[in-house]
Amino acid sequence: MLTLLNLLAVITVMSLAFWAYRENYATQAALKEMRALKREIGELREAIGVQRAEWAYLNRPDRLADLVTTNFDRLGLLPMAAEQFATTRQLPMPLPPGPEIDLPPLGGTVDTSGTLGTAP
Numbered sequence: 001m002l003t004l005l006n007l008l009a010v011i012t013v014m015s016l017a018f019w020a021y022r023e024n025y026a027t028q029a030a031l032k033e034m035r036a037l038k039r040e041i042g043e044l045r046e047a048i049g050v051q052r053a054e055w056a057y058l059n060r061p062d063r064l065a066d067l068v069t070t071n072f073d074r075l076g077l078l079p080m081a082a083e084q085f086a087t088t089r090q091l092p093m094p095l096p097p098g099p100e101i102d103l104p105p106l107g108g109t110v111d112t113s114g115t116l117g118t119a120p
Contacts, residue, residue, distance in 0.1 A: 061080075068077045 065079050068075070068079050071077070
């Protein structure tokens, strides 16, 4: 009987050793994958930063104005001017609580086509 218990104890210890060995390698593989993912995330964040900087560089107002002037014949775009934006009086405000009030529609449209060099 004692031999049977010793045999069961040895088999249990060997099974637990095999399980611990397998878990150790699974943990090391998971840690290696986590490090690779962290490295990839860092590289992607750096790439996003570079792309944001390139986007900001390409969307400089002076560069866009030069492109509008250069490609006027093909695109027919006019340079942006302050008159093309609405004033604060033209913006719709929330209605006061109470009975319905008929407000006049916003007036004026912005003409974005024309000839280069003349005021709209």
